Amino acid sequence: MESKFLDPLFSLAENVLGNVLQKTPFGFSLINGDYNLDFANDAWLDLVQKTREEVIGKSIFSLFPESENQLLPVLENVRDSRQPFYAPEYHLRAMRNGELEDFFYNFVYHPIYTDFGEFQYIACVLLEITDVIGIKNKILADEERLRLATESS
Numbered sequence: 135m136e137s138k139f140l141d142p143l144f145s146l147a148e149n150v151l152g153n154v155l156q157k158t159p160f161g162f163s164l165i166n167g168d169y170n171l172d173f174a175n176d177a178w179l180d181l182v183q184k185t186r187e188e189v190i191g192k193s194i195f196s197l198f199p200e201s202e203n204q205l206l207p208v209l210e211n212v213r214d215s216r217q218p219f220y221a222p223e224y225h226l227r228a229m230r231n232g233e234l235e236d237f238f239y240n241f242v243y244h245p246i247y248t249d250f251g252e253f254q255y256i257a258c259v260l261l262e263i264t265d266v267i268g269i270k271n272k273i274l275a276d277e278e279r280l281r282l283a284t285e286s287s
Contacts, residue, residue, distance in 0.1 A: 161260035
């Protein structure tokens with residue numbers, strides 16, 4: 135009788151968590167052991183400019199072939215070491231609007247294992263900061279010009 139009581143609570147918690155992950159303002163996805171996407175929230179889809187139908191069940195490397203050389207070693211290390219990978223201001227070249235462009239992200243790849251130690255997913259949390267990096271680089275360049283102008287006078 136007790137397990138029947140817990141099942142609806144688990145379903146409710148699972149639905150709440152799913153809704154929270156779907157509506158967060160940062161990109162969130164789940165990559166399985168075959169490097170296929172099993173979940174992607176709206177923010178993640180917006181960042182990568184793809185639809186849910188284009189990504190769910192597909193290999194992350196078939197979606198972004200230009201990034202396989204950069205991402206495969208990272209994902210393998212996260213899975214095998216069981217340690218998250220944090221990448222502040224991570225530079226990635228990717229296709230957007232039909233052109234290969236430079237992007238910057240703050241992201242985390244975090245391994246998820248069952249209570250029995252079996253690998254389940256790599257959770258990806260992604261926040262694009264390309265505009266912030268552009269502003270930072272402009273400020274640094276302006277500071278350097280000001281320093282040179284001050285030194286020369």
